[in-house]
Amino acid sequence: MQNLNVTFKNQNGEMLSGILDLPTEEPVAYALFAHCFTCSKNLRAASNIARALNDERIAVLRFDFTGLGQSEGEFADTNFSSNVGDLLAAVDFLDRKHGDVSILIGHSLGGTAVLQAAPQVETAVAVVTIGSPAEPTHVARMLGGHEDSLRERGEAEVDLGGRPFLVKQQFVDDLEQHDVKGTIGKLHKALLIMHAPLDNIVEIDNAAELFVAAKHPKSFVSLDSADHLLTNDDDSRYAGQVLAAWASRYLPHADHGEPFRVAAGEVVARTYTDGFKTDVRAGRHTLVADEPRSVGGTNAGPSPYDLLSASLATCTSMTLHMYAAHKKLDLESVTVRVKHGKIHAVDCEDCESDSGRIDEFQRSIALQGGLSETQRQRVLEIADRCPVHRTLEGEIKIRSKLV
Numbered sequence: 265m266q267n268l269n270v271t272f273k274n275q276n277g278e279m280l281s282g283i284l285d286l287p288t289e290e291p292v293a294y295a296l297f298a299h300c301f302t303c304s305k306n307l308r309a310a311s312n313i314a315r316a317l318n319d320e321r322i323a324v325l326r327f328d329f330t331g332l333g334q335s336e337g338e339f340a341d342t343n344f345s346s347n348v349g350d351l352l353a354a355v356d357f358l359d360r361k362h363g364d365v366s367i368l369i370g371h372s373l374g375g376t377a378v379l380q381a382a383p384q385v386e387t388a389v390a391v392v393t394i395g396s397p398a399e400p401t402h403v404a405r406m407l408g409g410h411e412d413s414l415r416e417r418g419e420a421e422v423d424l425g426g427r428p429f430l431v432k433q434q435f436v437d438d439l440e441q442h443d444v445k446g447t448i449g450k451l452h453k454a455l456l457i458m459h460a461p462l463d464n465i466v467e468i469d470n471a472a473e474l475f476v477a478a479k480h481p482k483s484f485v486s487l488d489s490a491d492h493l494l495t496n497d498d499d500s501r502y503a504g505q506v507l508a509a510w511a512s513r514y515l516p517h518a519d520h521g522e523p524f525r526v527a528a529g530e531v532v533a534r535t536y537t538d539g540f541k542t543d544v545r546a547g548r549h550t551l552v553a554d555e556p557r558s559v560g561g562t563n564a565g566p567s568p569y570d571l572l573s574a575s576l577a578t579c580t581s582m583t584l585h586m587y588a589a590h591k592k593l594d595l596e597s598v599t600v601r602v603k604h605g606k607i608h609a610v611d612c613e614d615c616e617s618d619s620g621r622i623d624e625f626q627r628s629i630a631l632q633g634g635l636s637e638t639q640r641q642r643v644l645e646i647a648d649r650c651p652v653h654r655t656l657e658g659e660i661k662i663r664s665k666l667v
């Protein structure tokens with residue numbers, strides 16, 4: 265995941281600040297993320313969702329609305345209409361500098377703004393809302409107790425999320441000018457509505473209203489016990505992973521030839537002509553291998569020897585966990601570190617070879633729990649019984665054929 269700091273101008277010529285999260289591979293699509301009311305692009309939930317999309321080769325632009333975060337302008341002079349304008353400015357920036365926007369994502373009021381902007385984004389094929397109000401006027405409830413000041417003075421200082429913001433009457437007046445549910449019915453794009461049933465900021469009934477107003481294809485995903493801001497990392501990561509899987513149905517993917525066909529018990533690796541980066545599939549699991557930049561790779565994934573070291577480390581950790589469970593030992597966790605290198609045979613006192621260079625794996629094992637010294641030493645002995653350890657030290661035959 266590569267993070268690029270970017271800037272672009274809104275419709276008033278003010279500079280907006282954004283972060284473009286790029287996957288390690290060439291993106292198959294670009295998404296735009298609109299944050300919640302008075303939040304910023306640096307909200308941890310937004311970062312987690314962007315990371316999940318990057319894992320599926322979807323680039324994400326998240327930016328600060330006018331007057332928030334690192335963007336220029338005065339928040340007091342903004343309104344729902346200007347937020348929609350900021351969104352369209354971000355779309356224009358991505359289209360000109362990087363690629364067409366295929367996915368529009370909005371959190372809370374950002375989702376409502378996305379719904380309003382979506383009909384004007386012809387390239388977008390999918391729209392996602394997370395904990396979003398069905399109407400922008402929902403935000404007016406957050407200004408409760410300030411109606412008199414707004415009406416008499418035309419402005420009021422409001423505490424929002426523990427921070428003071430100056431809000432003007434024009435903000436409230438603008439909220440009433442938008443018929444978002446009417447817009448949804450003419451969306452003509454795939455819509456995913458994500459909402460937490462226990463959201464006490466934007467009630468779950470809003471999701472129901474959005475769903476009823478939308479035409480198919482439309483989907484709803486419950487975020488269960490999540491709060492409005494998805495402050496639990498597990499909730500935002502889950503939202504990102506589900507979002508990525510859902511969006512894949514509507515996105516064109518890069519053509520890399522025939523798809524992998526993976527038989528039971530088989531691992532498949534495919535390297536293309538543009539470097540060392542290699543797609544790997546084991547059953548339904550996928551990962552990327554590469555080489556460091558120092559040897560001509562792009563460092564998009566672990567090297568082959570890193571993967572070999574990982575095999576030894578994971579097998580060791582699993583074996584010790586299984587032994588401890590069988591013996592009912594007080595072992596809370598196992599951490600295994602493995603380093604691979606090559607040494608001269610003449611420098612190895614316990615090696616059979618006496619010439620050339622041999623592979624050496626240095627394995628360090630940390631045991632957490634109430635183990636006696638005798639138990640710790642026994643666990644160390646069991647590490648050598650790990651199946652991958654035995655494979656590496658045993659006789660190995662590799663037979664190759666062209667197919």
